[in-house]
Amino acid sequence: MAVSPKTYPHNVTPSNRTARPPLPLSYSNRRLLLSLGPFPVRSRFFEALTMALIVEKTSAGREYKVKDLSQADFGRLEIELAEVEMPGLMACRSEYGPSKPFAGARISGSLHMTIQTAVLIETLTALGAEVRWCSCNIFSTQDHAAAAIARDSAAVFAWKGETLAEYWWCTERALDWGTGGGPDLIVDDGGDATLLIHEGVKAEEEYEKSGKLPDPASTDNVEFQLVLGIIRDGLKVDPKKYHKMKERLVGVSEETTTGVKRLYQMQASGSLLFPAINVNDSVTKSKVRYVIPGSRILGFLLFFVLLVFSHSHALDLQMLWEHITDMQLFLDLFHSIVEHMSDLCSHLILCCGSNNTCFLFDNLYGCRHSLPDGLMRATDVMIAGKVGVVCGYGDVGKGCAAALKQAGARVIVTEIDPICALQALMEGIPVLPLEDVVAEADIFVTTTGNKDIIMVDHMKKMKNNAIVCNIGHFDNEIDMHGLETYPGIKRITIKPQTDRWVFPKTNSGIIVLAEGRLMNLGCATGHPSFVMSCSFTNQVIAQLELWKERKSGKYEKKVYVLPKHLDEKVAALHLGKLGAKLTKLTPEQAEYINVAVEGPYKPAHYRY
Ligand SMILES: NC(=O)c1ccc[n+]([C@@H]2O[C@H](COP(=O)([O-])OP(=O)(O)OC[C@H]3O[C@@H](n4cnc5c(N)ncnc54)[C@H](O)[C@@H]3O)[C@@H](O)[C@H]2O)c1
Numbered sequence: 121m122a123v124s125p126k127t128y129p130h131n132v133t134p135s136n137r138t139a140r141p142p143l144p145l146s147y148s149n150r151r152l153l154l155s156l157g158p159f160p161v162r163s164r165f166f167e168a169l170t171m172a173l174i175v176e177k178t179s180a181g182r183e184y185k186v187k188d189l190s191q192a193d194f195g196r197l198e199i200e201l202a203e204v205e206m207p208g209l210m211a212c213r214s215e216y217g218p219s220k221p222f223a224g225a226r227i228s229g230s231l232h233m234t235i236q237t238a239v240l241i242e243t244l245t246a247l248g249a250e251v252r253w254c255s256c257n258i259f260s261t262q263d264h265a266a267a268a269i270a271r272d273s274a275a276v277f278a279w280k281g282e283t284l285a286e287y288w289w290c291t292e293r294a295l296d297w298g299t300g301g302g303p304d305l306i307v308d309d310g311g312d313a314t315l316l317i318h319e320g321v322k323a324e325e326e327y328e329k330s331g332k333l334p335d336p337a338s339t340d341n342v343e344f345q346l347v348l349g350i351i352r353d354g355l356k357v358d359p360k361k362y363h364k365m366k367e368r369l370v371g372v373s374e375e376t377t378t379g380v381k382r383l384y385q386m387q388a389s390g391s392l393l394f395p396a397i398n399v400n401d402s403v404t405k406s407k408v409r410y411v412i413p414g415s416r417i418l419g420f421l422l423f424f425v426l427l428v429f430s431h432s433h434a435l436d437l438q439m440l441w442e443h444i445t446d447m448q449l450f451l452d453l454f455h456s457i458v459e460h461m462s463d464l465c466s467h468l469i470l471c472c473g474s475n476n477t478c479f480l481f482d483n484l485y486g487c488r489h490s491l492p493d494g495l496m497r498a499t500d501v502m503i504a505g506k507v508g509v510v511c512g513y514g515d516v517g518k519g520c521a522a523a524l525k526q527a528g529a530r531v532i533v534t535e536i537d538p539i540c541a542l543q544a545l546m547e548g549i550p551v552l553p554l555e556d557v558v559a560e561a562d563i564f565v566t567t568t569g570n571k572d573i574i575m576v577d578h579m580k581k582m583k584n585n586a587i588v589c590n591i592g593h594f595d596n597e598i599d600m601h602g603l604e605t606y607p608g609i610k611r612i613t614i615k616p617q618t619d620r621w622v623f624p625k626t627n628s629g630i631i632v633l634a635e636g637r638l639m640n641l642g643c644a645t646g647h648p649s650f651v652m653s654c655s656f657t658n659q660v661i662a663q664l665e666l667w668k669e670r671k672s673g674k675y676e677k678k679v680y681v682l683p684k685h686l687d688e689k690v691a692a693l694h695l696g697k698l699g700a701k702l703t704k705l706t707p708e709q710a711e712y713i714n715v716a717v718e719g720p721y722k723p724a725h726y727r728y
Pocket of ligand 1: 567
């Protein structure tokens, strides 16, 4: 099976050439928010490698690096189970598979290497693509899924418990298509693959101009040091490596809020190197609130500008007024025009990159499922009767609070936003600052996408064995640095991703899950197949769209969302599986509510 191993120039050396269980984990000692501007980054140091960084090959000649290829049969069985739960992806296979629309396309993915992702990968290959893959999180790989894909379908570089150095080595491998540049398309989750290419191109331009190589010592950011090291080593071998990748790339489809934020920032600064489709804000992945604060006022203003304009040009307002004899009719007309103007303003604002108001569909239902799953697998603690604090009541927070409530916990929410706070109250959930409840609660979950939410000062006031975990994308919501450097603190690893941290003197401890990273992927298996089928069907459609339009110039170096009728299609593909049957609109009804019989059924501004 493993023939002609290939080593790569790299700034890390394997500690040992055979696979072995992960070493006890180590931490970075800083909050790392430096060279990447506003982007949150991971804070975990690497001190030792868990795997020899050697690319292996299957008998078919496909490259891979996974923990244990012998788990492939187990992975295959679970992939087959997941296929039944992922009707959207399977429908893509039947609809597009025969024509092989991806023939000749190279797709690189950086997205949690789970069973559900395996079904996505095999959908892409069924449509004709060649695929290389890595995970977008050091803890999220399911090793049996990686093994099955490596053996059967695509080049995979991923294992559970990667160090940061290993993580970036895997990312680099997923983008490495040998001679002839890199991938044609990227499926990204969080934006790390996109980031590596952008940083690579920047460094190559600097090298060409001044002969200067990137210097890892120029930053305190441990993770960024690794990125710079990789780029520096690559430059020595091929000073145009990332330029060639950029030239070849047709575009990226991005899975999550954090990655989308990065893309919009790049679009705003003019530094985005290729087109991007924001899959995150598809309705079947998320719920975009198109009505943006202030847009009604803008709509009003726009209405009056148009009124004055039409008056000064052609329309006789006196005559118009005479025709509007019915006051109610006038008010309806006025209201409708302002609404349309405000929609227009909202769209204009959104098009300018204001992507701050999305409610995620899979976040709500996915986290409602996977939070308790992670809690139970990690601790097996009884949730009923406990007090659970959910920090942040956005969509992830709503899913988490609902799950804890349904399991019998008493839930308290912390919020900064009065609207979300009011929503919590309307669900019967008290809203209080963390400081007020820190000593009473048993389970703490951060879901804010913000930083510095639970600090060490909070943790030391908690009850003995209070559970502290994060389900937000990055690792900076919980103050792990403060915890690990607390004088006299003792860490007891109960099992991987479940640690008890014992404070000195009191001997009171807290249980931290997944080292402060997203616990539903670290301690459980992430979102279930059905909800991921919705998100991943959007991914396939986005990739197809980018590939189909690769020569037409339809997509510029900007960020796009998929049209609404495709969202409805994705939802429709999932109804049958749940035994639902839609009511058919009559033409009269359709006309009455002003939609087409075949949809879309809601205006763009509709909030689901
Ligand atoms: N683990 C997963 O499977 C998973 C899935 C999807 C999204 N995510 C991540 O979860 C995070 C949240 O996503 P979301 O869609 O719910 O975002 P959101 O913006 O809808 O919700 C976050 C909420 O936190 C609140 N908040 C911000 N700072 C706060 C503070 N200091 N204290 C209390 N509340 C605060 C905000 O007001 C907001 O209501 C993001 O990082 C996202 O990428 C994780």
